[in-house]
Amino acid sequence: MGERDRDPGALSPRGAVQRYLRRRRADATDASVQSWKYRLKLWVEWVEGIGIDRVDELRGYDFDDYYGLRSGRVAPATLQNEMQTLRQFTEYLEQIDAVDDLADSVRIPDVDKDEISDDVSLEAADARELLRYYRGSDSYGSRNHALLKLAWWTGARQGALRALDVRDFYPEHQYVDVRHRPSTGSPLKNKSDGERPIGIPEGVVDVVETFIDENRYDVLDDHGRAPLLASTRGRPAESTMRDWAYLATEPCLHGPCPHGKDRETCEWTRYSHASKCPSSRSVHQIRSGSITWQLDQGLPPAVVAERVDSAVSTIKQHYDVATPRERLEERRRPFLENLDFDHDDTDTDE
Numbered sequence: 001m002g003e004r005d006r007d008p009g010a011l012s013p014r015g016a017v018q019r020y021l022r023r024r025r026a027d028a029t030d031a032s033v034q035s036w037k038y039r040l041k042l043w044v045e046w047v048e049g050i051g052i053d054r055v056d057e058l059r060g061y062d063f064d065d066y067y068g069l070r071s072g073r074v075a076p077a078t079l080q081n082e083m084q085t086l087r088q089f090t091e092y093l094e095q096i097d098a099v100d101d102l103a104d105s106v107r108i109p110d111v112d113k114d115e116i117s118d119d120v121s122l123e124a125a126d127a128r129e130l131l132r133y134y135r136g137s138d139s140y141g142s143r144n145h146a147l148l149k150l151a152w153w154t155g156a157r158q159g160a161l162r163a164l165d166v167r168d169f170y171p172e173h174q175y176v177d178v179r180h181r182p183s184t185g186s187p188l189k190n191k192s193d194g195e196r197p198i199g200i201p202e203g204v205v206d207v208v209e210t211f212i213d214e215n216r217y218d219v220l221d222d223h224g225r226a227p228l229l230a231s232t233r234g235r236p237a238e239s240t241m242r243d244w245a246y247l248a249t250e251p252c253l254h255g256p257c258p259h260g261k262d263r264e265t266c267e268w269t270r271y272s273h274a275s276k277c278p279s280s281r282s283v284h285q286i287r288s289g290s291i292t293w294q295l296d297q298g299l300p301p302a303v304v305a306e307r308v309d310s311a312v313s314t315i316k317q318h319y320d321v322a323t324p325r326e327r328l329e330e331r332r333r334p335f336l337e338n339l340d341f342d343h344d345d346t347d348t349d350e
Contacts, residue, residue: 008098009056013047016055020092027259028278032120039085042070055098060105063090067107076109083108121288122249122281124296127152133254134207141210144248147229149207150176151245151283154198155290155308158241158283159189164228166216171209175199176228178309184223185235194309242282246274249281291319 011019017040025033046066052058063086071079087106093099131152134145150161160178163186168177175197180188188194200208208228221227221234231240252263258279263269268277275282281289287308294304301320305312 008093008096009054011055011098012053013055013058014044016093016098017041017044017089020089023092027261032278035081036085036089039082040089042082043086055093058099058102060102063102063106071109080109120281120285121292122152122286123289124293126249126251127286127289127293129254130249141207141213142215143211143229144244146208146211146215147241147244147283148248148286149204150200150229151286152290152293153200153204155287155294155304156198157189157287157309158238158245159187160194160309161229161283162186162227162236162238162241163188166212166226166228169208169212169228170197171205174202174205181225184225185221186225188309190309196306196309198307243271243274245283245286246277246280247271249279249286250274250277251279288319291315295320 017037021033021037021040024036028036043066046069047058047062050062052062066086067079067083070082074082083106087103087108090099090103090106094101094103127148130148134140134142134148139145147161150156150164154161154176156178163178163181164176168179170177177197178188178195180186180192180195182191212228216228217230217232219226219230219232219234221230225235227235229236229241229244236244247269250269251258252261252266252269257263257266259277261268267273268280274280291304291308291310294307295301295315299307301312301315304310304319305315308315
């Protein structure tokens, strides 16, 4: 190569995005890269349309204009995803000295995470492997194990899991009782309408009992309640719950890292960095995977909706991803024997 006279600021927006996506392929899934590609494609087409040829021509004013344009066209959750991707891309431009102090100009809307519906979830196959790891390791009955086990089998929101007290766990009857207690720091999204008992199988009961007996911190929260999933200081903050979920779902727990990293040296395995792992999952994403799995196991949408405190229409629209043929073979066919007159005690021909 000749003299080092390249100017990173001269990169075109389209060229800069292509360079960014090439770098991210080394540490992200194909699905994530494709998602980022689509979101940034919309932005590239817009900046080209207003005549920006070099990334160093970008100003905070441009990002504000783009935010205003997209906010009038897409749902808040979609806008949040798009602007988050745009900020990460702009941070990359700062790292390669193409722009200066620009990323903070990218506004990200504050959206309730439980309202975000995207295509990323904990797949049933990954959940199975993670739970198999916990079952056969020294981490059996750990806090992360109990959180994952409860989150997967209940499909509950993060706020509901956080709200559980030790007294809400009924091992002899195999259920947890989700309660709305706003005056003592644990409200539910749907308030008293979200209160419900959720049945759990014996395997979940065993894990939670082991956690309580051996690994739960014996603490009370600021209101004198004993949180089931307790931190050293009492009831965990929402951000703490998210960190626990990310740590509990790291794929390198049960197999090789899909991103080519060594678990012993990877910073994503650290408490404050687990969210950066492209394959770790939040409680919301565990919930999404659980709901789809429950449907695939044959539970009717109405039953799943009641378990997870959601509307049947929402369940069908956002989580029922089976094809019509799969719905027949995996869900409805087992019930066909109930429609056979040979199994009916009433002879309708007489």
